[in-house]
Every structure is written in C-alpha cells, then in structure tokens.
C-alpha cells in the first residue's frame with residue numbers, strides 16, 4: 287500500500303483535532319497537549335499546508351468546525367475527540383498497571399506515542415504506519431524537536447509484512463507486558479489480515495498485554511457500516527474511500543466482539559457505550575447536551591493467559 291501522499295484519513299483526523307481544540311467549548315475534550323503536538327507535527331512534516339494549519343487555529347478554526355459539523359452531521363468531529371481520550375486513558379491505565387511497551391499501529395499523525403515517550407522515558411514506544419505516512423511523520427517529529435530515545439517510528443505496510451518482522455530491528459521484546467493501540471485501523475484491513483493481526487499482537491507481547499481498538503459495525507451485506515449517514519450517503523462515502531486508496535474492509539457488531547476475540551485468544555475488558563463515554567468524558571466538562579455521533583465502537587481486550 288505504498289502511496290506518494292500521506293494517508294488522507296490520517297491527515298483528516300489530525301485536522302479534526304485542530305478544529306476541536308480551536309472551538310472553546312470543546313477544547314478540554316482531547317488529551318492535554320494533544321492538539322499542540324499534532325499542530326507541531328503537521329507544520330514540521332509539511333503533510334498539511336502551513337496556510338491551512340494557520341486557518342484551523344483560533345476563531346477561523348472554530349467557524350470551520352461548525353461548518354464541518356453542518357456538512358457531516360452534528361457530533362461527527364466530537365467522536366474523534368472522545369475516541370482519542372479513551373485510547374489515551376486506556377494506555378495510561380495499562381502503564382499504571384505494569385505495561386512497559388506501547389505500540390501504536392496505523393498511527394497516522396496521532397500524537398499518542400510522542401506524548402507517552404515524553405511522559406514515560408522508561409517506556410518503549412513504537413509506532414507503525416505505511417511508508418507514505420510514517421516517513422513524513424518521522425520527519426515531523428524530528429523537525430518539531432519531539433524525538434525521544436525511547437520512541438521509534440516504523441514505516442511498513444502491514445498487509446505485506448508481519449508485526450514480528452517489522453518490530454525485529456527495534457529492540458521490542460515479546461516477553462514484556464505491552465499495550466497495543468489500533469485506532470481507526472482494522473476497518474482498512476481484510477478479514478484474514480485482522481485475524482492475522484490479532485495473532486501477531488499476541489505473539490509480540492508478554493503476559494497481561496492489552497489491545498485497544500476501534501471498529502465499525504457491519505451491515506446486512508457484511509460490509510463495514512457507515513452508521514452516521516443515510517444508506518446512499520454511506521455508499522458514497524465507501525466509494526470515495528475506495529477511490530482514495532483506503533477502502534473499508536472489516537467490521538464487527540459490538541455484541542459479536544467478545545466471542546470473536548475469545549476465539550482469537552483475547553478476553554474483553556471493556557466495551558464502553560456511547561452513554562458511558564459521555565458520562566466519563568463530556569458531562570464532567572459541561573457537555574451533557576453536546577451531540578455525539580459515534581460511527582464506531584471501542585474495545586479494550588487482554589491477551590488470554592490460557593491461549594498463549
């Protein structure tokens with residue numbers, strides 16, 4: 287999956303983070319410092335034009351946020367903010383409970399590994415993405431002065447290389463308790479690649495390791511369901527993603543996830559509901575009534591001891 291340009295979905299999510307942070311009532315949704323790191327990465331990598339980054343900050347950014355929400359549907363952009371908060375907290379909790387390695391797969395321009403590496407110098411942080419995205423990200427990290435000795439950005443297409451192969455040169459240890467993040471990734475993998483990915487995560491991590499991921503649901507045709515749009519708009523979105531080289535391939539219903547994961551050697555620890563996420567992340571900052579439109583569900587799973 288080598289492309290000349292960075293992933294369009296990854297730069298889109300990075301833009302959404304800046305827009306969220308520029309909207310005063312929503313600026314406390316993202317993990318602290320996340321938007322500043324994304325801004326620095328985008329500026330130093332050149333993945334998004336400087337003028338565009340300027341426009342997304344401050345009052346123009348807040349206006350762009352409202353326009354995007356009118357076009358896409360209310361609560362769409364906020365979903366990304368809530369998803370990022372949940373992933374951030376899942377990683378922090380795993381570290382507090384003993385994990386010593388963090389792997390972010392399909393990391394895009396997400397700031398998670400950068401910020402964990404800065405906050406936890408004793409934790410090994412690795413992120414992987416396809417070369418067209420990982421290379422500018424790596425350049426952005428260097429250019430923004432965010433590089434840390436405990437943080438590596440790997441460029442690899444996981445459709446053609448296993449995680450074991452990709453991680454081999456990094457000093458990553460398969461016997462150490464780890465936390466792996468696959469946020470907005472699995473829907474772009476074919477079903478057999480998802481199964482292989484789950485097996486590879488188990489093979490690359492020590493006892494008690496965790497996997498935090500987001501997943502789309504499936505429709506009656508077995509296709510990932512674009513839940514936020516009408517049927518026609520859903521088809522259009524799927525078609526345009528295919529055109530841009532990022533077709534949707536896999537999804538699972540939340541109710542089916544525990545059995546599927548159990549068959550793959552995992553035990554589900556958490557599957558937050560939209561209501562639970564609202565109570566945890568939005569109500570405490572006065573956003574009880576703010577529309578939230580999750581187009582995915584979230585799963586935290588632990589590698590089962592008996593299956594290793």
Ligand SMILES: C[S@@+](CC[C@H](N)C(=O)[O-])C[C@H]1O[C@@H](n2cnc3c(N)ncnc32)[C@H](O)[C@@H]1O
Nearest residue numbers: 293295296392393394415416443444445469470
């Ligand atoms: C929707 S973006 C999500 C980015 C990031 N996780 C986030 O939530 O901000 C999907 C990312 O997965 C990466 N990706 C998709 N298929 C991949 C593959 N086969 N190998 C490596 N990376 C892949 C894309 O390049 C892109 O950066």
